[in-house]
Amino acid sequence: MTKLWRGAPLILASKSSSRRGLLAGAGIAFEVVDSFIDERAVEAPLCAAGAGGAEIARHLARAKALAVSAKQPDRLVVGADQTLSLEGQVFVKPPDRAAAAAQLAALSGHTHELRSALCVARANEVLFEAAPVARLAVRRLSQAFIEAYIAMVGDAVLASVGAYQIEGLGIHLFEKIEGDHSTILGLPLLPLLTYLRQEGSLLR
Numbered sequence: 001m002t003k004l005w006r007g008a009p010l011i012l013a014s015k016s017s018s019r020r021g022l023l024a025g026a027g028i029a030f031e032v033v034d035s036f037i038d039e040r041a042v043e044a045p046l047c048a049a050g051a052g053g054a055e056i057a058r059h060l061a062r063a064k065a066l067a068v069s070a071k072q073p074d075r076l077v078v079g080a081d082q083t084l085s086l087e088g089q090v091f092v093k094p095p096d097r098a099a100a101a102a103q104l105a106a107l108s109g110h111t112h113e114l115r116s117a118l119c120v121a122r123a124n125e126v127l128f129e130a131a132p133v134a135r136l137a138v139r140r141l142s143q144a145f146i147e148a149y150i151a152m153v154g155d156a157v158l159a160s161v162g163a164y165q166i167e168g169l170g171i172h173l174f175e176k177i178e179g180d181h182s183t184i185l186g187l188p189l190l191p192l193l194t195y196l197r198q199e200g201s202l203l204r
């Protein structure tokens, strides 16, 4: 067990390898328990009511954390969710490569917002929430670039809401990025670590 972490391992209510990598890199002792939340079903009424990306991300992060906390009430559980918004339109992960190409063409030449929400719960109670934003300016992408990019990245374009991994070939898409790296990857570490130090699980 690392010297920084005290107590029982944190439970990460996520199947995301990116989120696992962020916690591991930060030396946090954790276990993974998938929430099995049907994200589309949870967000459908919110979208119908005109909710924005921030509200949807917060709601889904809370639903994931509480779903796992209900099964492990004595453990600290963190859930997270990420949404992408472009001028009020909320995007979801592209279902196939053609949709990824269309999504990249829509993002081309514009600045979109990535909202990564996290929720910490214990005993089915919400203890802490944060939902920082990152703003990413996509340069004007040629159709030839989009086709070559998708051919090189392959099905990984389907694994994230923006059809890119910033730490990989995705970096070629941008001309300007504002926001914390971990927020872009989907789990805002700075507010989470601040809370865990206050809560006592992390050495101050």
Ligand SMILES: Nc1nc2c(ncn2[C@@H]2O[C@H](COP(=O)(O)OP(=O)(O)OP(=O)(O)O)[C@@H](O)[C@H]2O)c(=O)[nH]1
Pocket (backbone or CB within 6 Å): 013, 014, 015, 016, 017, 018, 019, 035, 039, 080, 081, 082, 083, 159, 160, 161, 162, 164, 165, 166, 167, 170, 184, 185, 186, 187
């Ligand atoms: N490696 C990497 N992952 C990214 C990036 N941007 C977004 N992601 C991932 O894209 C996914 C966004 O989808 P979500 O619905 O929030 O999460 P998920 O992958 O379905 O996993 P759950 O937490 O189980 O819902 C997350 O796994 C993020 O970590 C990036 O630039 N790099």
